[in-house]
Structures are given as structure tokens and as C-alpha cells.
Amino acid sequence: MLHLYVADSLPDDDDYQAARVFYRGRCYAARARYRGATSKDFPKRSFTLDFRDGQAFDEPLLTAGLSGRRKVVLISPFNDNSYLRTRLSFTLWSLMSPDHLQVKTFSAVVYLNGRYHGLYTVADHVDRHTLSAQGMDVHGELFKAVHADANFARWDEFGGPKASLRQGYEKKEGEPEEGDRAYASIEQLTAFVADASEERFRAERGAWMQVADYEDWWILAHVAALSDSVTKNAYHFRARGPAQRWRYIPWDLDASFGQNWDTTRELPDVMSSFTDENRMFARMLEDPVIREPLRERLRTLIHGSLRRDVVQGLIDTYASEIDRAARTDEAHWGEAYRHFPGWNQRTDILGFEDEVKYLHDWVDAHWELLEEELR
Secondary structure, rough: OOEEOOOOOOOOOOOEEEEEEEEEEEEEEEEEEEEEEOOHHOOOOOOEEOOOOOEEEOOOOOOHHHEOOOEEEOOOOOOOOOHHHHHHHHHHHHHHHHOOOOOEEEEEEEEEEEEEEEEEEEEOOHHHOOOOOOHOOOOEEEEEEEEOOOOOOOOOOOOOOOOOOOEEEEEEOOOOOOOOOOOOHHHHHHHHHHHOOOHHHHHHHHHHHHHHHHHHHHHHHHHHHOOOOOOOOEEEEEEOOOOOOOEEEEEOOOOOEEEOOOOOOOOOOOOOOOOOOOOHHHHHHHHHHHHHHHHHHHHHHHOOOOOHHHHHHHHHHHHHHHHHHHHHHHOOOHHHHOOOOOOOOOOOOOOOHHHHHHHHHHHHHHHHHHEEEEE
């Protein structure tokens, strides 16, 4: 249970406002702001909490210790009636490899200015402090892909030529912050992926990037059907120095496991490889020397850490953990959800219990097709 106190008139812009956070018997001085492009339209909105005066947020028990954090994010699951998809997707990313840059999450009930506000997913804020805690260079460059034009191609999402290879990105960390050189590194990576011959891409990609990160990004997208996180909703990080390689960090994973960002259903038998959307994925899959080991990696994961029973077990565990809180949230926000303009014409809206069942059924059907695909 987390208590957040902030001005009732918190503005819609990106400015932080003074706040107080009470959690596990401790009071934190903080700043708060609304966050998220889509979730800013939700009645139940997401927040970023920035802890001040040398304080750091601590959750010592859950998610293997999300402690010493300068910032955390309160992600609204208003568009996910299972309340599970974000946590489930980040957990699968962690299970795929201990070498991945991690985003830790847990669920919490939030009270806003003393009044019940609902069930949230608490998550790491991806920034230099979070990366430094994982042994990364605190002065490295971090870019967030905020638009589908962040597709590692010379054309935009509509097929027209880009005015600049920086299209689709925002720089979040690293020097220089502004000017022509601020985006030079991500433009160079994009140019390499877009322009390199098959032989050069195969031979040199390991010098440009942590290959396993980007291959596992495709695997996660393919396995969980990340329909809105295959170009945008991703972070790319590179430490300083000419020998340093790019790393990938997932983000914004609510459009997964059988639904799009607007809650519309995604059939389990849609097995997209997202090669039209992401030129990086296309380069990997069109070269058999890369594609076959990648498919073998997928096969190993599907029969190992991403086995169907593992995923189903996580759904059961998380659903049991949040059951009471989810039903309380549903009673509080259910009418606002059903009448929300983004999907109020839908006739297939499910409540928490049925949405969890839908998740189970979707995973069963999707994993069966994955296993057939890999035979």
C-alpha cells in the first residue's frame, strides 16, 4: 500500500510538483508528475515519482529487492483488466537471461491524497541511476524510442524517406544533451542496420550491439505478441567509449498477450515476426546464418525458462496475489472503464476473473502454435 499526497490540481504538462510518499512506515519527500502519452487520457493516470534530498525508495521484500531507487513509476493498468500484462512481460524478459538489463516491478494499492485510487504496477524508472545500479556507465547515452519511426530504417512508418535518422527518438541521458551531435550515435546505429550489406551486418553487428539483447527483443515480441513495442516503447543504451556496444531495454508492455494498447483483441494464431515494422528484425531473419541460431534460441527458451507451464504458473501466482485488490479496483473503476471513449463500443469487454481466464486460454493456444512453428 502506497500513499501519495500531491496537489489536487496536478498539471497535465511535464513539470513535477511537490509530493509526499508514505510507504512501509516511511515518509519520503518527493516530486510527482503525470506520465505517459496514452495513459494521460485515462481517468486513472500513471505517475512518475522523483525522490528528493538524497532519499531513495526502498522495497526490500518484493521483486528481489527494488531498493535505492531515485525514481519509480506508477503504471496505471486501466487498459488491462487482468492487471498482469506489464508484470508478466517484464518477468519473462528477466527469465530469458540474467544478463539482460532489468526492469523490476511489483503491484501496489495506491491512495491519492488519502482516498483510495486503485491498483497499480510499480516499476523501475529507466534512467542513469537504474542502469548504474546494474553496473552500467552512469554517463552513458540513453535514448527512448517514442514513435514508430524508430525502426532502424531510412524510411518512416509510412514508407516515406526520413528527414533525419534521429526520427522517433528522444534523448534521455548522456552528453551532449542537445544539438547536432546529441543524436549522432543513434543515427550511426540506424545507418549501420539500414545500409550494411548482408555480409557486413553479419560480421560487424557484434561490434555495434549486444547481439543477445536485440535477438531476445525479437523473441519476446514474437512470444508475447508485443504489437506496440517493436519499434517505439523501447530504450537503447550505450556506455561511453568506441568499443562499447548498444543494449536494449523493454518498456510499455501492456499491448501483449492477446490485446493491443486500446484493449482490442489479438488472436493467438497471429504469429507476426514484425519484420515490416522493424528493419533490425528483418536483417536478422532474412540471413539464414543468423536466423537458424535465433530460431534454435527460441526453441530452447520455449522448452526452458519460457515453457508454457512456467508462463501459466506466473499468471496464477500474480492473479492470486492481486485478486482482492483487483476486484476492489474493478468495483471502483469499472464504470469509467466500460464508458471510456477508446473502447465503449466494444461488446467483448471482460472483467478481472474472465480476463485472467482469457490470458490462460491465449497462452495455451499461442504456445501450441509456437511449438508447431519450431518443429
